[in-house]
Amino acid sequence: MSADAISVTELTVDYDGVTAIKDVDFAVRAEKLTAIVGPNGAGKSTLIKALLGLIPTRTGSISCFGTLPKQYRKNISYVPQRAQIDWEFPANVFDVVAMGLYGELGLLRRFSSAHKDRVHSALMDVDMADFAARQISQLSGGQQQRVFLARSIIQDAELILLDEPFGGIDAKSEAVIVDILRSQKQNGKSIVAVHHDLSTVKDYFDDIILLNKTVTAFGPVNDVFTKSNIEKTYGVSNLDFLTGRG
Amino acid sequence: MFDDFFLISFVPILTGLFSALSCTLVGNILILRKQAMLSDTISHVVLPGIVLSFLIFGNLGPYFMLVGAGIAGLTAVGTIAVLRTYTSMDNSAAMATTLSVFFAAGVLMIELTSGGNVHLDVEHALYGNLESLIWIDGESLMSVFDPAARQSIPVELTRAIIGFVLIASVMLIYWRFLIVSTFDRTFAEISGVPVGIVSAGLALAATIAAVISFDAVGSIIVVAMFVCPPAAARVLTQSLRDQVWLSLLFSALSAVLGYAVAGYVPILLGFETSISAAGTIATLSGLILASAIFYSKRQVSYDFLDGHQT
Ligand SMILES: Nc1ncnc2c1ncn2[C@@H]1O[C@H](COP(=O)(O)OP(=O)(O)O)[C@@H](O)[C@H]1O
Numbered sequence: 001m002s003a004d005a006i007s008v009t010e011l012t013v014d015y016d017g018v019t020a021i022k023d024v025d026f027a028v029r030a031e032k033l034t035a036i037v038g039p040n041g042a043g044k045s046t047l048i049k050a051l052l053g054l055i056p057t058r059t060g061s062i063s064c065f066g067t068l069p070k071q072y073r074k075n076i077s078y079v080p081q082r083a084q085i086d087w088e089f090p091a092n093v094f095d096v097v098a099m100g101l102y103g104e105l106g107l108l109r110r111f112s113s114a115h116k117d118r119v120h121s122a123l124m125d126v127d128m129a130d131f132a133a134r135q136i137s138q139l140s141g142g143q144q145q146r147v148f149l150a151r152s153i154i155q156d157a158e159l160i161l162l163d164e165p166f167g168g169i170d171a172k173s174e175a176v177i178v179d180i181l182r183s184q185k186q187n188g189k190s191i192v193a194v195h196h197d198l199s200t201v202k203d204y205f206d207d208i209i210l211l212n213k214t215v216t217a218f219g220p221v222n223d224v225f226t227k228s229n230i231e232k233t234y235g236v237s238n239l240d241f242l243t244g245r246g
Numbered sequence: 247m248f249d250d251f252f253l254i255s256f257v258p259i260l261t262g263l264f265s266a267l268s269c270t271l272v273g274n275i276l277i278l279r280k281q282a283m284l285s286d287t288i289s290h291v292v293l294p295g296i297v298l299s300f301l302i303f304g305n306l307g308p309y310f311m312l313v314g315a316g317i318a319g320l321t322a323v324g325t326i327a328v329l330r331t332y333t334s335m336d337n338s339a340a341m342a343t344t345l346s347v348f349f350a351a352g353v354l355m356i357e358l359t360s361g362g363n364v365h366l367d368v369e370h371a372l373y374g375n376l377e378s379l380i381w382i383d384g385e386s387l388m389s390v391f392d393p394a395a396r397q398s399i400p401v402e403l404t405r406a407i408i409g410f411v412l413i414a415s416v417m418l419i420y421w422r423f424l425i426v427s428t429f430d431r432t433f434a435e436i437s438g439v440p441v442g443i444v445s446a447g448l449a450l451a452a453t454i455a456a457v458i459s460f461d462a463v464g465s466i467i468v469v470a471m472f473v474c475p476p477a478a479a480r481v482l483t484q485s486l487r488d489q490v491w492l493s494l495l496f497s498a499l500s501a502v503l504g505y506a507v508a509g510y511v512p513i514l515l516g517f518e519t520s521i522s523a524a525g526t527i528a529t530l531s532g533l534i535l536a537s538a539i540f541y542s543k544r545q546v547s548y549d550f551l552d553g554h555q556t
């Protein structure tokens with residue numbers, strides 16, 4: 001399939017008159033893994049929220065498979081940044097993953113044993129089945145992230161948007177999450193993730209969007225993820241940390 | 247001294263009980279949303295609502311009062327939202343501002359209108375009048391099944407029961423949406439949960455709970471019933487279901503025991519008059535909270551010691 005999952009033109013978003021992202025143009029290919037990469041404060045989270053139709057935009061247009069984000073929402077699944085969540089909330093792992101079904105269930109439809117099975121199978125997918133009854137405050141960062149991923153894949157959405165899914169997590173969780181995202185892609189899902197670790201971009205992703213307030217480049221990783229584009233995005237002086245990784 | 251239990255104590259105990267349970271139910275969600283302050287705000291802003299509905303309808307009947315208070319409550323919630331969106335105020339600053347301005351406006355309105363009757367009723371709204379809810383025809387438990395005797399049950403009790411049933415059933419129906427939008431608002435919104443309506447509904451439920459509790463514990467200490475029982479339960483359990491049940495238990499305990507202590511203990515001790523039921527109920531809920539915190543901390547420090555011994 002060659003249709004674009006997302007196409008964005010001339011997008012500008014302000015917060016109280018301060019511009020967060022400006023004249024952003026790019027397209028996201030369907031059934032690919034796409035990274036949004038850029039320095040802190042570049043507007044990556046802002047872009048995700050705009051794609052979800054959660055914040056007002058000043059100018060520009062966004063289309064998801066040819067429709068407006070708000071209309072397309074029920075086909076989108078969102079995995080927020082872990083830090084946005086109060087992990088002391090009284091819930092266990094099963095409860096949180098079950099929340100992924102609430103939109104589909106509405107208020108009154110019974111939570112049947114088939115739904116229960118879906119929760120358990122999503123937990124198996126992220127290798128967290130043994131933790132179903134564990135309090136979410138008792139999980140490591142990587143385990144929390146896997147629970148969120150389970151809550152997301154249970155929604156079976158066409159488009160999955162993740163904000164820093166690899167932020168501050170252990171190596172095992174990272175491997176599990178990459179596997180899941182790849183198999184989701186095999187199943188025809190389109191995936192966009194904010195990513196902060198430049199050293200793994202080539203391994204994990206097909207396409208990349210380099211962002212620093214405005215898009216410096218986008219396209220297949222092999223074509224676009226070049227030294228000069230990275231320098232344009234991060235500024236040359238910030239690149240020292242890269243050289244160490246070769 | 248228990249001879250006139252059904253005449254004097256039956257209705258106040260039940261009114262206090264159902265008011266407390268309503269506030270506590272809503273309070274469970276408010277503390278999870280870090281919005282406990284909202285109960286304080288709402289219980290103060292309903293004052294101008296009540297005065298206004300008196301000025302407009304010339305009536306302080308329970309339902310006019312509820313409409314006026316409800317409108318004031320929602321207006322206040324809207325004001326808080328506007329302040330947060332269009333100024334640099336954070337949530338608590340916006341709430342504090344709204345609370346004091348609305349309350350001050352209410353006080354001014356009372357002073358500008360003739361003092362008399364309104365004044366008294368507003369005082370009741372603020373401090374409660376649990377002790378005055380006498381059931382003239384209440385002789386025994388059998389009176390409950392006697393239609394003629396039922397006629398004289400004070401309307402405050404009927405209202406408290408209706409309010410509790412309403413709040414409990416709406417919360418039960420909306421439970422999934424309430425929980426997912428409290429835990430992760432953005433995710434809920436994407437999943438198709440009407441998060442704005444859920445928030446407004448919660449504010450409305452808090453307003454109803456606050457208004458029906460006026461006559462029971464008074465709007466000022468009603469805040470204790472919103473916050474103390476859920477907060478006490480919160481430190482004792484990690485399960486939301488247990489938290490809700492435990493908080494209802496603490497709430498009922500405060501209401502019933504508080505009334506009994508206020509009414510009977512001073513007399514048993516040989517004093518001439520009893521003490522304020524509302525004050526005793528609120529104090530008791532505070533004591534329960536303090537004990538719960540103490541108990542949970544003690545657990546933690548034992549765990550800590552164990553950890554060091556092994
Ligand atoms: N809710 C907000 N209100 C005002 N400014 C914001 C808000 N959210 C983000 N910003 C600002 O917008 C810019 C981009 O933020 P963000 O999208 O979070 O960046 P990133 O995710 O790339 O680190 C930053 O300068 C940030 O301070």
Ligand SMILES: [Mg+2]
Nearest residue numbers: 044045046081
């Ligand atoms: Mg971010």
